[in-house]
Amino acid sequence: MIEDRILQRLEQGNLRCRQRQELAALRQHTARHGQEPYAIVVACSDSRVIPEQIFDAGLGELFVIRVAGNVLDKHQLGSIEYAAGHLHCRLILVLGHTGCGAVSAALQGGGEGYIQYITDEILLAAGEERDPLRACEKNVEHAVEILRREFREHPEIPAAELDIRGAVYELESGAVRWL
Numbered sequence: 053m054i055e056d057r058i059l060q061r062l063e064q065g066n067l068r069c070r071q072r073q074e075l076a077a078l079r080q081h082t083a084r085h086g087q088e089p090y091a092i093v094v095a096c097s098d099s100r101v102i103p104e105q106i107f108d109a110g111l112g113e114l115f116v117i118r119v120a121g122n123v124l125d126k127h128q129l130g131s132i133e134y135a136a137g138h139l140h141c142r143l144i145l146v147l148g149h150t151g152c153g154a155v156s157a158a159l160q161g162g163g164e165g166y167i168q169y170i171t172d173e174i175l176l177a178a179g180e181e182r183d184p185l186r187a188c189e190k191n192v193e194h195a196v197e198i199l200r201r202e203f204r205e206h207p208e209i210p211a212a213e214l215d216i217r218g219a220v221y222e223l224e225s226g227a228v229r230w231l
């Protein structure tokens with residue numbers, strides 16, 4: 053069965069990961085002493101957009117939230133609130149990317165089913181914009197605005213210490229362009 057082969061691929065991948073001795077000590081250390089990620093990254097679920105790879109970061113370094121179209125809802129805000137309030141992350145990066153399928157779907161009239169929740173949010177951000185790259189940027193800017201608004205007055209997270217940034221990752225070059 054195809055599913056069995058895929059499952060096997062996952063299992064073998066996990067085995068290879070566990071055999072990487074250079075990670076063993078760090079795994080044990082972070083398991084015992086907890087995580088201290090230095091940044092929160094909100095990125096798209098697209099399999100080509102891997103924040104740890106893009107920023108050459110490893111275990112315990114980035115607190116990553118991935119959702120198609122890098123949109124924000126209460127679940128994402130809750131994750132960010134936890135990382136900023138309890139893990140003391142002070143940099144939040146919203147990372148859009150070129151060639152985003154969620155942005156394209158939104159510009160083509162929106163998706164159906166649950167996808168619509170995502171495309172509706174992107175359309176809200178994009179407004180009248182029809183250029184995919186500019187719509188992607190506006191979608192990132194929209195999320196940045198939401199974060200600035202939501203964390204303006206928080207009892208445990210000093211707004212003055214928070215740095216909320218937006219950027220676009222370019223699929224082909226691998227470059228991150230800060231907005």
Ligand SMILES: [Zn+2]
Pocket residue numbers: 096097098120121122149151152153154155
């Ligand atoms: Zn995407």
